[in-house]
Amino acid sequence: MKGAFKIAKMFGIPVKIHWSFFLLPAWAVGSSVYNGMDWNAAGWFLIYILTLFVCVLLHEFGHILMARRYGVGTEDVILTPIGGMARLHRMPEKPKNEFAVSIAGPLVNVGIAILLSPSLYFAPMRDILPVLDNLDLLFAGPEYLLRILIIANLMLVGFNLLPAFPLDGGRILRAGLSFRLGRRRGTRIAAIIGKLMAMGLFGMGVYLWAPSFILIGIFVFVMASIEYRAVANEDVLRNTTVAELVNYDFTKVYDTMPMSEVLRLYSLGLASDFVVMTDAGRPLGMLSQKEIEHVLHHDDLDATAGDYFTVLPGYLRKEMKLNVAESIIKRSKKSLLPVIEEDVVVGCLSLKSIKHYMLFKRRLMTIRF
Numbered sequence: 001m002k003g004a005f006k007i008a009k010m011f012g013i014p015v016k017i018h019w020s021f022f023l024l025p026a027w028a029v030g031s032s033v034y035n036g037m038d039w040n041a042a043g044w045f046l047i048y049i050l051t052l053f054v055c056v057l058l059h060e061f062g063h064i065l066m067a068r069r070y071g072v073g074t075e076d077v078i079l080t081p082i083g084g085m086a087r088l089h090r091m092p093e094k095p096k097n098e099f100a101v102s103i104a105g106p107l108v109n110v111g112i113a114i115l116l117s118p119s120l121y122f123a124p125m126r127d128i129l130p131v132l133d134n135l136d137l138l139f140a141g142p143e144y145l146l147r148i149l150i151i152a153n154l155m156l157v158g159f160n161l162l163p164a165f166p167l168d169g170g171r172i173l174r175a176g177l178s179f180r181l182g183r184r185r186g187t188r189i190a191a192i193i194g195k196l197m198a199m200g201l202f203g204m205g206v207y208l209w210a211p212s213f214i215l216i217g218i219f220v221f222v223m224a225s226i227e228y229r230a231v232a233n234e235d236v237l238r239n240t241t242v243a244e245l246v247n248y249d250f251t252k253v254y255d256t257m258p259m260s261e262v263l264r265l266y267s268l269g270l271a272s273d274f275v276v277m278t279d280a281g282r283p284l285g286m287l288s289q290k291e292i293e294h295v296l297h298h299d300d301l302d303a304t305a306g307d308y309f310t311v312l313p314g315y316l317r318k319e320m321k322l323n324v325a326e327s328i329i330k331r332s333k334k335s336l337l338p339v340i341e342e343d344v345v346v347g348c349l350s351l352k353s354i355k356h357y358m359l360f361k362r363r364l365m366t367i368r369f
């Protein structure tokens with residue numbers, strides 16, 4: 001994510017902060033000071049907010065460590081003003097595992113609240129009620145910190161359990177529905193429920209004139225559509241094999257071919273990555289823009305494709321499912337990869353044609369809602 005920088009590493013996962021993260025405490029404390037809060041209280045207010053974000057971070061690590069148990073890694077965690085975001089490499093597809101990963105976050109907050117609860121014996125919750133509307137007293141020192149953390153953690157649990165994507169409650173709902181209905185229908189119904197909730201939040205925001213509700217409503221509405229589309233796409237890809245999309249009429253480059261000829265093919269704009277093979281069609285490697293630019297730069301036109309090709313970063317087989325093929329091509333960082341049968345290149349498949357196919361299939365099914 002642009003604008004995020006790393007501040008620490010926990011359990012081997014980079015913890016990043018988005019610059020906008022600082023807007024929230026700056027705004028909260030700044031506007032309080034503007035409204036007459038004294039500097040001592042402002043300082044404590046800031047500490048309260050930062051402690052709360054530590055709880056949010058622990059929540060994210062609940063998800064991350066549970067996902068790790070199912071063999072799912074995590075790219076990073078980013079703290080933003082609207083909360084934490086753990087970017088898991090994928091969601092476990094088994095409903096049981098998705099449920100466990102989703103519930104682990106809120107359970108961390110329940111755990112924090114329980115751990116802090118013995119302090120209520122010495123400082124009862126009812127004492128905080130009279131000062132809730134007097135921020136100068138509330139943040140005069142650390143005496144209300146634990147109680148506020150208990151309340152805030154329970155509020156985090158409540159908010160995150162709202163049954164709407166991308167909140168944990170949305171995923172928990174989807175997991176529950178997927179048990180009986182399958183992942184796609186489960187997601188569809190969970191998305192509809194999320195959208196209804198989003199409209200409710202939006203309406204309430206307008207009625208009460210609470211801009212944060214309006215924003216969250218819009219956010220949840222958009223995320224429900226994105227989530228469903230992603231699952232529907234995955235469904236299309238999983239039910240199709242590479243065989244249906246192979247391009248047999250691809251631009252062939254042989255190792256003996258002079259680079260001047262490769263440049264001519266490149267100039268036609270038919271492809272930006274070429275598979276290099278022997279006369280018998282055995283795959284040797286690939287030529288991409290980088291190598292071609294090098295030849296142009298050094299005017300090395302007498303060289304052959306055999307002098308310049310780089311190692312084949314991967315290949316596909318006809319019987320592969322498209323979702324597998326897509327991830328292999330993406331990982332190779334090429335626009336296409338060869339399809340190989342009995343050690344011979346029979347065709348190519350590009351990311352572009354997978355995308356095109358997916359859009360076309362989805363329009364045929366008219367699964368929008």
Ligand SMILES: [Zn+2]
Pocket residue numbers: 059060063105106160168
């Ligand atoms: Zn969560």
